[in-house]
Amino acid sequence: MVVASYAVRVELLEWAQRTSEEHLSGSLPRRWAHVQGVGRRAQQAWALFSGEEREILSAAAVLHDVGYAPDLATTGFHPLDGARFLASVGASARLCGLVAHHSCAYREAELRGLTAGLTTWTDEVTPLRDALWWADMSTTPDGQVTNVCDRIEEIQKRYGPEDLVTLFIRQAKPELLAAVERTEERLRTAGIDYTAK
Numbered sequence: 001m002v003v004a005s006y007a008v009r010v011e012l013l014e015w016a017q018r019t020s021e022e023h024l025s026g027s028l029p030r031r032w033a034h035v036q037g038v039g040r041r042a043q044q045a046w047a048l049f050s051g052e053e054r055e056i057l058s059a060a061a062v063l064h065d066v067g068y069a070p071d072l073a074t075t076g077f078h079p080l081d082g083a084r085f086l087a088s089v090g091a092s093a094r095l096c097g098l099v100a101h102h103s104c105a106y107r108e109a110e111l112r113g114l115t116a117g118l119t120t121w122t123d124e125v126t127p128l129r130d131a132l133w134w135a136d137m138s139t140t141p142d143g144q145v146t147n148v149c150d151r152i153e154e155i156q157k158r159y160g161p162e163d164l165v166t167l168f169i170r171q172a173k174p175e176l177l178a179a180v181e182r183t184e185e186r187l188r189t190a191g192i193d194y195t196a197k
Contacts, residue, residue: 016059019089023069030141035062037143041135044194048186053128060098060132067099079105080117087120097121098129103136104172104179111164111171127186134183137176138194145195148180 017039024032042061046054066072067082074081083100087093101123109115123129137148141158152169159165169176187194 012055012059016062020062020066023066023072027070028068031065031068033143034139034141035065035143037139037145038062038064038135040143041139041145042131044192045131045135045183045187047190047192048131049128056092056095056098057128057131057135059095060102061135063095064099064102064132064136075112075114075117077105077109077112077114077117080109080114083118083121093121094124097124098132101129103133104168104175107172107175108165108168111168127182130179130183131186133176133179137180148177152176 020035021032024035039058039062042057043054045057049057063082063086065078065082066085067078067080072081072085074084079100079102083096086096086099100118100121106115106118106123109118134148137151138146140146140151140154146154152173155169156166159169184194
């Protein structure tokens with residue numbers, strides 16, 4: 001029974017990886033590098049979670065930006081587009097919610113007038129959700145390890161001072177920093193070296 005349960009979770013991870021690769025690797029290779037890095041980062045936090053939660057964390061990590069894919073982008077807001085796509089192919093509500101609400105997405109949704117679209121899914125506000133935000137906010141666009149402050153600065157520089165994304169990241173910064181710090185405190189308490197590259 002445990003073996004069968006584990007096999008199902010491995011299927012989820014394999015499916016998530018294939019799906020992300022299919023939609024991002026050819027059209028958005030840098031985004032593909034980022035999500036692979038976020039997936040590796042999420043694995044550093046595995047010791048904080050049970051087996052099933054490890055797999056959902058890793059699946060969300062590699063799928064969190066799938067909504068950027070040109071063939072999936074309908075609203076232009078990648079968390080919502082990604083969650084809608086995942087729901088359309090039968091992904092769990094929890095996985096869809098993690099993607100829809102990753103890295104304080106509700107703040108950008110407010111700026112874009114798309115808040116109602118996110119209400120389909122719950123922001124679970126759990127240590128697992130924090131770990132996903134941490135993994136995303138401590139990974140560069142090229143998939144390398146960074147720290148949250150440098151990541152936020154990089155986003156602002158990449159988008160420029162007048163872009164909506166820059167406004168969003170400034171507004172979201174306190175919540176992002178708090179989620180990262182909560183995760184890093186959990187990692188330190190567990191004796192996990194999260195600074196490893």
